[in-house]
Amino acid sequence: xxxxxxLKLIRSLHQKKYRTRHGLFLxxxxxxxxxLLEGGLEPYRIYSTEPDLLAGAEAVTGAELxxxxxxxxxxxxxxxxxxxxxxxxxxxxxVLALDGVRDPGNLGTLIRLCDWFGIxxxxxxxxxxxxxxxxxxxxxxxxxxxxGVHYLPLEEVLPQSGLPLFGASMEGAPAASVTLPxxxxxxxxxxxxxxxAPVRAxxxxxxxxxxxxxxxxxxxxxxxxxxxxEIKRKA
Amino acid sequence: xxxxxxLKLIRSLHQKKYRTRHGLFLxxxxxxxxxLLEGGLEPYRIYSTEPDLLAGAEAVTGAELxxxxxxxxxxxxxxxxxxxxxxxxxxxxxVLALDGVRDPGNLGTLIRLCDWFGIxxxxxxxxxxxxxxxxxxxxxxxxxxxxGVHYLPLEEVLPQSGLPLFGASMEGAPAASVTLPxxxxxxxxxxxxxxxAPVRAxxxxxxxxxxxxxxxxxxxxxxxxxxxxEIKRKA
Numbered sequence: 273x274x275x276x277x278x279l280k281l282i283r284s285l286h287q288k289k290y291r292t293r294h295g296l297f298l299x300x301x302x303x304x305x306x307x308l309l310e311g312g313l314e315p316y317r318i319y320s321t322e323p324d325l326l327a328g329a330e331a332v333t334g335a336e337l338x339x340x341x342x343x344x345x346x347x348x349x350x351x352x353x354x355x356x357x358x359x360x361x362x363x364x365x366x367v368l369a370l371d372g373v374r375d376p377g378n379l380g381t382l383i384r385l386c387d388w389f390g391i392x393x394x395x396x397x398x399x400x401x402x403x404x405x406x407x408x409x410x411x412x413x414x415x416x417x418x419x420g421v422h423y424l425p426l427e428e429v430l431p432q433s434g435l436p437l438f439g440a441s442m443e444g445a446p447a448a449s450v451t452l453p454x455x456x457x458x459x460x461x462x463x464x465x466x467x468x469a470p471v472r473a474x475x476x477x478x479x480x481x482x483x484x485x486x487x488x489x490x491x492x493x494x495x496x497x498x499x500x501x502e503i504k505r506k507a
Numbered sequence: 508x509x510x511x512x513x514l515k516l517i518r519s520l521h522q523k524k525y526r527t528r529h530g531l532f533l534x535x536x537x538x539x540x541x542x543l544l545e546g547g548l549e550p551y552r553i554y555s556t557e558p559d560l561l562a563g564a565e566a567v568t569g570a571e572l573x574x575x576x577x578x579x580x581x582x583x584x585x586x587x588x589x590x591x592x593x594x595x596x597x598x599x600x601x602v603l604a605l606d607g608v609r610d611p612g613n614l615g616t617l618i619r620l621c622d623w624f625g626i627x628x629x630x631x632x633x634x635x636x637x638x639x640x641x642x643x644x645x646x647x648x649x650x651x652x653x654x655g656v657h658y659l660p661l662e663e664v665l666p667q668s669g670l671p672l673f674g675a676s677m678e679g680a681p682a683a684s685v686t687l688p689x690x691x692x693x694x695x696x697x698x699x700x701x702x703x704a705p706v707r708a709x710x711x712x713x714x715x716x717x718x719x720x721x722x723x724x725x726x727x728x729x730x731x732x733x734x735x736x737e738i739k740r741k742a
Contacts, residue, residue, distance in 0.1 A: 307723075377612065381726055390719035415722050448740050484625035484739050487650050488542075490732075491616055497729035498736045504719050505683050 274319065274336045282317075282340040282352060288402045295355050297404035300343055302326060305351035307414020313353045320349040342406035355404060358420050361393045363433040365455050366503055369395045371426055371471050372462035373492055376401050380411020381493040382460070387415035389500045395422045395429065395457075397468075426459070427470040433457060436476045439467045440499055442489070444478035447502040454507055460496050509554065509571045517552075517575040517587060523637045530590050532639035535578055537561060540586035542649020548588045555584040577641035590639060593655050596628045598668040600690050601738055604630045606661055606706050607697035608727055611636050615646020616728040617695070622650035624735045630657045630664065630692075632703075661694070662705040668692060671711045674702045675734055677724070679713035682737040689742055695731050 274282075284290035285298045296316055299305050302325050309315060309326075320329040321337055326349060337346045361367065368391055373379055379401050386394050394403075401408065403421040430437055438452075439459040459475065461467035467475070481490060481498045490498075509517075519525035520533045531551055534540050537560050540553060544561075555564040556572055561584060572581045596602065603626055608614055614636050621629050636643065638656040665672055673687075674694040694710065696702035702710070716725060716733045725733075 381729060384722050384726065385729060387720045387722035388716075388718055388725055390721075411726075413723065418721055481623075481736065482739075483623055485622045486653055487619050487622035488648065490623055491619065491646075494616060494620060494729060494732040497725075497732045501716065501733045501736070504717075 274332055274340070278317070279336070279339055282350075285352065286342045286406060288405070291355065291402070291404050296352050297355055297409070298340075298342060298406055299351045299353060299409050300341060300349070300406065301347040301410075302349045304409060304413055305349050308351065308353060308417050311414055311417020313356060313417050316352040316354055318349070318351045322348055325349060343410075358422060361395055361420070361422050361424075361429070361433075363393070363435055363457075366391055366507075367393045367395060367433070367435065367457045368496070368500070369426055369430065369457050369459040370400045371397045371459055371467050372465065373400045373460065375463060376405045376407035377411050378463065378491065378493045379403060379405075380408040382496050383408070383412040383419050383421065384415045385493070385497050385500055386419045389504050391419065391500065393420050393422065395424055395426065397426050398423050427474065430457060430459075430471065430474050437474055439472060439475040439478050440480065440495055441466055441472075441478045442480050442483075444480035446482045447479040447499055450477060450479050452503055452506050458496075458499055458503065460492055460499075463492055509567055509575070513552070514571070514574055517585075520587065521577045521641060523640070526590065526637070526639050531587050532590055532644070533575075533577060533641055534586045534588060534644050535576060535584070535641065536582040536645075537584045539644060539648055540584050543586065543588060543652050546649055546652020548591060548652050551587040551589055553584070553586045557583055560584060578645075593657060596630055596655070596657050596659075596664070596668075598628070598670055598692075601626055601742075602628045602630060602668070602670065602692045603731070603735070604661055604665065604692050604694040605635045606632045606694055606702050607700065608635045608695065610698060611640045611642035612646050613698065613726065613728045614638060614640075615643040617731050618643070618647040618654050618656065619650045620728070620732050620735055621654045624739050626654065626735065628655050628657065630659055630661065632661045632706075633658050662709065665692060665694075665706065665709050672709055674707060674710040674713050675715065675730055676701055676707075676713045677715050679715035681717045682714040682734055685712060685714050687738055687741050693731075693734055693738065695727055695734075698727055
């Protein structure tokens with residue numbers, strides 16, 4: 273039995289405003305919740321219709337889970353976690369920066385790609401979608417426990433990073449033809465407008481994924497996948 | 508004013524059964540509809556709340572569009588197209604094959620990637636999601652006009668292709684270390700089970716995208732993006 277006040281608190285976490293106010297976020301599904309626990313994130317409450325699945329889970333009914341869930345079809349387990357406190361970015365190795373990425377699925381995929389390629393810091397412009405959005409969590413799986421996601425004004429912090437700044441744009445040089453250093457920042461722009469003008473002005477080099485066919489553009493997450501691969505392949 | 512029977516026909520196209528029965532599919536949004544028209548697909552009907560946007564569009568009200576649309580927020584224009592007739596695959600150059608990919612967003616992204624990389628033929632196992640699913644169309648944009656998507660039993664057609672067969676799996680050799688010929692088939696497996704056992708038994712070589720971090724897996728569309736890039740980079 274979940275108290276009415278708890279239900280209300282948890283439902284409020286579907287919205288960024290209340291996640292920020294309470295310092296809490298939601299994660300759903302046994303796999304995601306387990307991965308976040310293993311990654312060391314601090315749970316506030318774990319609920320499950322099958323509480324034996326996870327140590328520390330409180331039993332709830334399907335109807336209660338439905339009331340808390342941000343999913344159309346809730347997935348047995350729901351975790352409420354404390355939003356981790358982050359140190360400022362250390363700008364060591366390669367860092368990914370996102371300038372105005374709005375789609376939660378794209379951000380989630382990019383966080384998972386950072387984790388795959390061993391990139392520990394992701395710096396997002398303040399207008400990038402919130403990484404604790406439930407739809408982002410669905411696409412990241414547990415990677416959010418291993419990748420620090422910072423929201424900072426890029427035009428202020430990138431010049432202070434001390435790293436060479438690379439940006440992705442269709443007008444850039446093919447990534448395979450560019451000499452890539454062993455550390456730097458890769459900036460990816462928004463789905464509709466690319467890298468914003470003030471950030472573009474800071475870039476040392478612009479790179480692209482060469483096209484061989486007629487598609488007008490690549491999705492930001494697939495372009496990011498290829499460019500991070502190219503960086504790691506050469507490193 | 509859209510006749511009741513037409514509304515009923517168009518709504519039925521949200522389901523694969525009726526798309527197959529009528530040989531028609533839906534595409535939504537001015538951009539997607541224009542790209543399909545430019546790509547040479549044959550329209551059955553085009554409707555728009557702003558009919559001046561597209562030659563041949565019939566005027567509809569917002570309420571009528573809402574009734575026809577598969578989207579929560581319909582996007583002004585909706586096109587009904589004839590499903591194109593395809594010749595059997597020619598197996599020339601590189602071909603992408605998908606074995607049981609279920610997520611419409613993943614299939615849509617992979618069709619767009621084929622178009623980006625100039626791959627003209629995509630061969631899907633019959634249990635792969637239907638490429639005329641409205642959610643696939645949203646992710647492909649107009650690429651469906653330039654990439655032929657075939658549904659065929661892979662274990663029967665791959666041996667007849669005459670091409671070397673490459674498959675993606677985490678147990679494979681890093682793609683960058685493999686000699687890739689100038690033509691072949693790249694097989695990607697389902698999100699949860701990878702390449703199925705009967706198809707795996709046919710492969711000449713298994714390749715992977717090497718991991719540098721701790722993420723458990725890569726999404727099939729991002730893994731496909733990287734492997735197609737690697738193939739085209741070396742070709």
